[in-house]
Amino acid sequence: MTKKVNQTIIYLLLLLLSTICLLPFIMMLVNSTREGTDIMKSFTLIPGDYLIKNWEVVKENLNIPRGFANSIFISVLSTALAAYFSSLTAFGFAFYRFKGRKVIFTIIIVSMMIPAQLGLLGFYDLSMKLGLIDSFIPLIVPSIASPATVFFLRQYLLSVMPKSLLEAPRIDGASEFYIFHKIGLPIMSPGIATMAIGIFIGSWNSYLLPLVILNSQRKFTLPVMIASLNAVKNIAQNIGATYVAVAISVVPIIIVFCFCSKYIISSISSGSVKE
Amino acid sequence: MKFKRLTALMLAGMMTLSLAACGGSASTTSGTSDTETKDSAEETTEAKDTDTAAGSDDKIVVWTLAADLEQFAARYTEETGKEVEVVVIAPADYPTKLTSALGAKSSEADVIVGEPQMLPNFFEAGFFDDLSQYNVDDYKDTIVDYVYEAGKDDQGIQRALSYQVTPGSIIYRRDLAKEIYGNDDPQFISEKFKDFDTILATAKEVKDAGYRIFSDTGNLRWYVNTQEPWVKDDVLNLSDTAIAYMDTAANLYQDELVAFAPEWSAAWYASMAGELPLNAGWSDLAELEGADMTQVFSYSLPSWGALIVRDNAADNKGNFGICKGPSSYFGGGTFLGISAYSEKKDAAWDFVKYCTLNDETAQWWLEKSNGDVVSNTAVLEANKDYTNESFGNQKTYEFYMGEAQNIDYSVKTKYDDTIGGFWGASIEAVQKGEMTKEEAIEDFYMQVEATFPEITVVR
Numbered sequence A: 001m002t003k004k005v006n007q008t009i010i011y012l013l014l015l016l017l018s019t020i021c022l023l024p025f026i027m028m029l030v031n032s033t034r035e036g037t038d039i040m041k042s043f044t045l046i047p048g049d050y051l052i053k054n055w056e057v058v059k060e061n062l063n064i065p066r067g068f069a070n071s072i073f074i075s076v077l078s079t080a081l082a083a084y085f086s087s088l089t090a091f092g093f094a095f096y097r098f099k100g101r102k103v104i105f106t107i108i109i110v111s112m113m114i115p116a117q118l119g120l121l122g123f124y125d126l127s128m129k130l131g132l133i134d135s136f137i138p139l140i141v142p143s144i145a146s147p148a149t150v151f152f153l154r155q156y157l158l159s160v161m162p163k164s165l166l167e168a169p170r171i172d173g174a175s176e177f178y179i180f181h182k183i184g185l186p187i188m189s190p191g192i193a194t195m196a197i198g199i200f201i202g203s204w205n206s207y208l209l210p211l212v213i214l215n216s217q218r219k220f221t222l223p224v225m226i227a228s229l230n231a232v233k234n235i236a237q238n239i240g241a242t243y244v245a246v247a248i249s250v251v252p253i254i255i256v257f258c259f260c261s262k263y264i265i266s267s268i269s270s271g272s273v274k275e
Numbered sequence B: 001m002k003f004k005r006l007t008a009l010m011l012a013g014m015m016t017l018s019l020a021a022c023g024g025s026a027s028t029t030s031g032t033s034d035t036e037t038k039d040s041a042e043e044t045t046e047a048k049d050t051d052t053a054a055g056s057d058d059k060i061v062v063w064t065l066a067a068d069l070e071q072f073a074a075r076y077t078e079e080t081g082k083e084v085e086v087v088v089i090a091p092a093d094y095p096t097k098l099t100s101a102l103g104a105k106s107s108e109a110d111v112i113v114g115e116p117q118m119l120p121n122f123f124e125a126g127f128f129d130d131l132s133q134y135n136v137d138d139y140k141d142t143i144v145d146y147v148y149e150a151g152k153d154d155q156g157i158q159r160a161l162s163y164q165v166t167p168g169s170i171i172y173r174r175d176l177a178k179e180i181y182g183n184d185d186p187q188f189i190s191e192k193f194k195d196f197d198t199i200l201a202t203a204k205e206v207k208d209a210g211y212r213i214f215s216d217t218g219n220l221r222w223y224v225n226t227q228e229p230w231v232k233d234d235v236l237n238l239s240d241t242a243i244a245y246m247d248t249a250a251n252l253y254q255d256e257l258v259a260f261a262p263e264w265s266a267a268w269y270a271s272m273a274g275e276l277p278l279n280a281g282w283s284d285l286a287e288l289e290g291a292d293m294t295q296v297f298s299y300s301l302p303s304w305g306a307l308i309v310r311d312n313a314a315d316n317k318g319n320f321g322i323c324k325g326p327s328s329y330f331g332g333g334t335f336l337g338i339s340a341y342s343e344k345k346d347a348a349w350d351f352v353k354y355c356t357l358n359d360e361t362a363q364w365w366l367e368k369s370n371g372d373v374v375s376n377t378a379v380l381e382a383n384k385d386y387t388n389e390s391f392g393n394q395k396t397y398e399f400y401m402g403e404a405q406n407i408d409y410s411v412k413t414k415y416d417d418t419i420g421g422f423w424g425a426s427i428e429a430v431q432k433g434e435m436t437k438e439e440a441i442e443d444f445y446m447q448v449e450a451t452f453p454e455i456t457v458v459r
Helices: A002-031 A036-041 A051-061 A064-095 A101-112 A116-129 A137-144 A147-160 A164-171 A176-205 A208-213 A222-231 A235-268 B002-029 B032-043 B068-080 B091-103 B119-124 B145-150 B174-181 B186-192 B196-208 B217-223 B240-254 B266-271 B303-312 B345-356 B359-368 B377-382 B396-406 B416-431 B437-451
Strands: B060-064 B084-088 B111-114 B168-173 B298-302 B320-323 B335-338
Touching (some): A036 A235, A051 A222, A051 A235, A064 A176, A064 A235, A116 B091, A137 A176, A137 A208, A147 A176, A176 A222, B060 B068, B060 B091, B091 B119, B111 B119, B168 B174, B168 B186, B174 B186, B174 B320, B186 B196, B196 B217, B196 B240, B217 B240, B217 B416, B240 B437, B303 B320, B359 B377, B416 B437
Antiparallel strands (some): B168 B320
16 A cells, blocks of 8 residues: 555656656747747647748748758767767776876866866967867867766776776787777766767757857857847747747757667666676 | 667768768858968958958958848848858857957957947957048938947047937827827827826826836836936936936836836737736736736837837737837947958948948838838938838837937946946835835945946945
8 A cells, every 4th residue: 555655656756857847848849839929928838830930930040951960060079079088088097007197187177177168268269379260170179178077987987897807808918999999988888878968968059169169150050040040130030930949959969868868778787797 | 789889870970970061161161261261360460451352352251149230231242242241149149259259359250240338348348440540420420420429439439330220219009098198199198208207197197097107117217317427527426317217116116007017028018919917027928817907008118119019019000109208318229340350341341331321221221121210311311201100100210310319429438237237226126115215325336336446436
């Protein structure tokens, strides 16, 4: 009996939680089908019939496929770079003893605490001196150094990978890079996937940096593009259109999340050492 | 195994995407702007020879917060054959973008813009180039005086110009005016709004008839310090109108003479088309069903506000009139200038001139924008007999032209925006009863002293 009551409470709570999580999302989808003036005046969950017109406003003002391609290009590349190089660094910190490794690791942790916005002006200056303004390079390459990912992956490695796993290949004559690629990476992969979701979403939603770095409209990422809809004076018309644009921009995040979260769940349970 | 498949998929995806992206950019840029940006970045301040050869090198870049300029640019290209690239940036982030780029002396942008409240800071930072080298004084009479003045920095150097004017107005409901006073003539209604005391009396009359004079007390904020500056010779000047605004706002609020629907809220928009619930605040209208309903009699907004009212009026369209408030003022507007670090200043000037000082452009924009009030005096003059259906066949251009000419720009200071904000906060505290009038004024003084040490506060 108590079990049943408990279960009911748990289910109710979960139901409430998922409603809270999903409602804004559903509202976004519903609002994208409604007329701007209606959205401002009332709140409803019944879809309207304005989707096509909203989409036409978006199409008239923005080059969505272009922005989409730009955003995907930047996010995928920076996620891949961050994942690979962070795991490489984490592997080093976890298993090699070298001079100054504690100091360097402390520096990495400290740099985690400095907000990126602080360095914006300096970063712009640097990019300009390097002639990289209005290019994707300053948006992609710096992700190689992502201290938070390094920190997380190092802790993850220490907990899932016993040192003995390195000794066997070494005795067999494998090079260190070979060990990293063949043994380190696969074992770390659940951790990498977890971080990759975060990095991808962060890069996809990143706004301030692309806003400042990119100058030509055709290089704009999706968030910068969508925000520029605000500059069109007819506010009422824009709101519906903005919802459509935002709804489109969320699609890749959902895909990545579905893809990666399934992967995490399936492999987080399988450890490295088989009992 | 799974990981292998994942990486393979990711790699494949990346490869196709990078191919697509590279192919795309290569075909669209065709090497012009890409190499250009690199060159300009390396050379930074040293302005290149400005006489640019014909061809795509002539292309100028406009950074704007108003999408209007895209239409201007399209027409400019069509007429002159010169290329213009317009980059539209979200208004809220425009200062960030401009400050980081021009702070690093980037020559990316040729034409930059600003709204009046941003201009003093931009001028001080040296972002806008001096326009007097293009004999801008010759065009002084082409545009309305205050716009010309607003584009000057504190040394009196002309740095920006605008294609529009944004004079203030009271936009009122003609049908309600007839019902309450039996008269909807703008002259008559204007008398009802001639000063703060009269507004309070009018508010009571309007409430007796079952309506509310304004959506909220913020409607009055425009009329503060339109006759005298907030700061005079580095001394804070808390004028009588500012005090009167505080008293009137508190009265309107406490006697419930306004509808309590803040500007830009859902209820505010809804009020333009008809009834709205009292006390709506920022809530959704659906939650308020069954609440007492009322209607808003008037909106105190600059000329762009008239377009908002018109576009949201629905069945009330044509039911509005426009008249003068307690004093003439202006709010907003997009000002164009030349970036101090541009390498194509002559071409940039040509575009600025085309947008702001050209009679034909002004006439075209007035029609194209469907009601934007342009800054060009000759065009305003030519359209002054135009009767506007949306406002009961009133001659709206004539009205706004008159108001624009009444504006005294000399009272504007670079502190207005911030100090006005502090004063607004003090008023809010008083009307909600959180502070007494004396406390709020003292609080205001302290805020000003803390923010601007250079200003002397005389208590």
